[in-house]
Amino acid sequence: MREVVHIGRNPSVEPDLQELVGRVALGDEEAFASVYDNVVSPVLGVVRAVLRDQAQSEEVAQEVLVEVWRTAPRYRPDRGTAINWILTLAHRRAIDRVRSVEATAARDHRAAVMDHMPEYDEVSEQVEARIEREQVRRCLRTLTELQRQAVTLAYYRGLTYRQVAEALTLPLGTVKTRLRDGLIRLRDCLGVTA
Amino acid sequence: MTTADLHWMTGAYALHALSDDEREAFERHLPDCEPCEREATELRATAARLGLAVSMTPRTAMREHVLRRINAVRQDTPDAGSAARPQRAGARAGLISRWALAACMAAVAALGGTAVWQHERAESALEQARRAEQGAGGIATVLAAPDAAARSAALGDGATGTVVVSQDLDRAVFVVSGMERPTRGKVYQLWFADGTAMRSAGLMDPERGDQTVLLRGPVDGASGMGITVEPAGGSRQPTSPPLALMNLPA
Numbered sequence: 165m166r167e168v169v170h171i172g173r174n175p176s177v178e179p180d181l182q183e184l185v186g187r188v189a190l191g192d193e194e195a196f197a198s199v200y201d202n203v204v205s206p207v208l209g210v211v212r213a214v215l216r217d218q219a220q221s222e223e224v225a226q227e228v229l230v231e232v233w234r235t236a237p238r239y240r241p242d243r244g245t246a247i248n249w250i251l252t253l254a255h256r257r258a259i260d261r262v263r264s265v266e267a268t269a270a271r272d273h274r275a276a277v278m279d280h281m282p283e284y285d286e287v288s289e290q291v292e293a294r295i296e297r298e299q300v301r302r303c304l305r306t307l308t309e310l311q312r313q314a315v316t317l318a319y320y321r322g323l324t325y326r327q328v329a330e331a332l333t334l335p336l337g338t339v340k341t342r343l344r345d346g347l348i349r350l351r352d353c354l355g356v357t358a
Numbered sequence: 359m360t361t362a363d364l365h366w367m368t369g370a371y372a373l374h375a376l377s378d379d380e381r382e383a384f385e386r387h388l389p390d391c392e393p394c395e396r397e398a399t400e401l402r403a404t405a406a407r408l409g410l411a412v413s414m415t416p417r418t419a420m421r422e423h424v425l426r427r428i429n430a431v432r433q434d435t436p437d438a439g440s441a442a443r444p445q446r447a448g449a450r451a452g453l454i455s456r457w458a459l460a461a462c463m464a465a466v467a468a469l470g471g472t473a474v475w476q477h478e479r480a481e482s483a484l485e486q487a488r489r490a491e492q493g494a495g496g497i498a499t500v501l502a503a504p505d506a507a508a509r510s511a512a513l514g515d516g517a518t519g520t521v522v523v524s525q526d527l528d529r530a531v532f533v534v535s536g537m538e539r540p541t542r543g544k545v546y547q548l549w550f551a552d553g554t555a556m557r558s559a560g561l562m563d564p565e566r567g568d569q570t571v572l573l574r575g576p577v578d579g580a581s582g583m584g585i586t587v588e589p590a591g592g593s594r595q596p597t598s599p600p601l602a603l604m605n606l607p608a
Contacts, residue, residue: 179593185435186603189433189436193428193429196425196428197421198427200421200425201421202422204416204420205413205414205415205416206410206412206413207408207417207597208413208414209412209414210408210409210412210418212412212414213409213412217522218379225416226420226423226424226427230424230427230428230431232435233428233431234412234431234432234433234434235432235433235434236430236433237435237436238434238436243399244399244402245403246583247406247410248403251405251406251409251410252402252405254409255374255568256374256407259489265460274588282587283490296407296411296412296413297411297412298410299411300407300408300410301411312539315373316408317409318370318374318375318531319373319405319408319409319552320408322374322377324375324376324377324378325370325376328375337366337564339370340366340367341366342369343369343370343373343375344366344367344368344369344370344379344401346369346370346403347368347369347370347373347404347405348397348401350404350407350408351400351403351404354407356400356403356404356407357400357403
């Protein structure tokens, strides 16, 4: 029986991911299996959004999860929640992969400009995931067009702000500030505290 | 890049949209700028929400790959001065010693069986099973027992099993879903495990992937249970490595 975790919205019923990661840090493999069940879907989703290739995404997602196991003893709860730590790592590793590939082959950024939030047919239709997606969509709509394009190109396509500037033909400074004020607006809409 | 520029970088930083050089410059700046650090943390948490919104269910085989891989990966040592981590919560009551279980699982892995991973939160399965089986004689009695305790495990290939034990009644029930049919002429046989000794606890219905079975005979202090594939009619002792071994709940 897989556990269903309510990440970020309903802390009172959330199996404590934080505590599980603490146990993983002590080498507890059972706790790691629970962490895996709780985070694998968003980890794969993030990586797939950036990489788009299914086989590569699975490979990178697995590396991320193994890295969670390896580096759990270094996780610092005072620097953010466990889910944020794990998803930040997933996004980082996906981007590392994209940029290492880019070093040898130029990527087609025009294709990347086409759209924002990825749609997958295989997306998990668990209620939690659907609610989360709807909420993020709703909040993304509160951003200006430029903010939304800049933020989604950077996050879901893994572009640097320079590449975003190029793709949207905007000055660098404008993109930097759009990324910041876009995320701030999103933060306030989603009620993110840290 | 000036310090003033760095203040505007929190968004790009949180989205991993800086070049390596810029990121390093920003991170060097962070300890000197408490508001930047706080904003960066919040915006990173916001970016994580963008990630949660694109959850995607992986293939079930991935779980086993990852759980197998970590066996061979040594963990880092904590950073000096890292925040206190939660204390190990003592030996959790009722668990077979972790070492005994680890030894069993190592044996299973060596035999090519599927290792079973314990999950602690089996209450919802217990509730489901209670509802589903109300009125079904011995099964219902066990599930409704005030001391009934449950433990769930993934059995591989998407199947899950939950064992419910009432120590007062000295009986156990096994609830399984998503089991593949055994090959023709074979059955799944259930066993109580006492250390290395296995005692037959009856057969499952080979036609049903989802079923609830009252384990045959008393629990009688058994520490775990296992499932093997046996010739139709069952065997006196297991003749194949277990598909799964799980310890019984407290």
